[in-house]
Amino acid sequence: MAHLEGPIVDCLWDTFLVSWHKAMSPPPPCLASTAASLPPPTFQEPTFTHMFDEQGRFHKPETGPVDPRIPEHLPGQPHYDDTIADEIHRMHSALSPYHEGETEPEIIARHLSKLYFVHK
Numbered sequence: 456m457a458h459l460e461g462p463i464v465d466c467l468w469d470t471f472l473v474s475w476h477k478a479m480s481p482p483p484p485c486l487a488s489t490a491a492s493l494p495p496p497t498f499q500e501p502t503f504t505h506m507f508d509e510q511g512r513f514h515k516p517e518t519g520p521v522d523p524r525i526p527e528h529l530p531g532q533p534h535y536d537d538t539i540a541d542e543i544h545r546m547h548s549a550l551s552p553y554h555e556g557e558t559e560p561e562i563i564a565r566h567l568s569k570l571y572f573v574h575k
């Protein structure tokens with residue numbers, strides 16, 4: 456997954472416009488403004504800004520206990536979250552032990568196996 460904001464979006468947008476060969480009807484809403492002209496929207500959301508302390512250090516959002524029953528966001532089975540904090544909670548749930556003694560390599564293997572078999 457990738458989330459891009461700011462000047463890099465303008466570069467991608469310029470490349471898109473130069474390489475697109477059909478008239479855009481209706482025209483895109485951001486045709487007359489650049490992404491760099493406005494502050495990145497994610498950086499303004501309270502759910503994002505609360506994940507950092509006064510020194511700018513990241514801390515995991517407090518969203519309650521890890522629940523392994525939260526469905527993972529997988530190819531063909533999307534689960535979109537309303538906030539970055541909720542997305543972090545979903546991934547933390549997917550990459551946490553399902554039972555006592557489950558090791559980190561086993562957790563990663565379980566997650567990657569789901570990605571492989573769902574995508575196949």
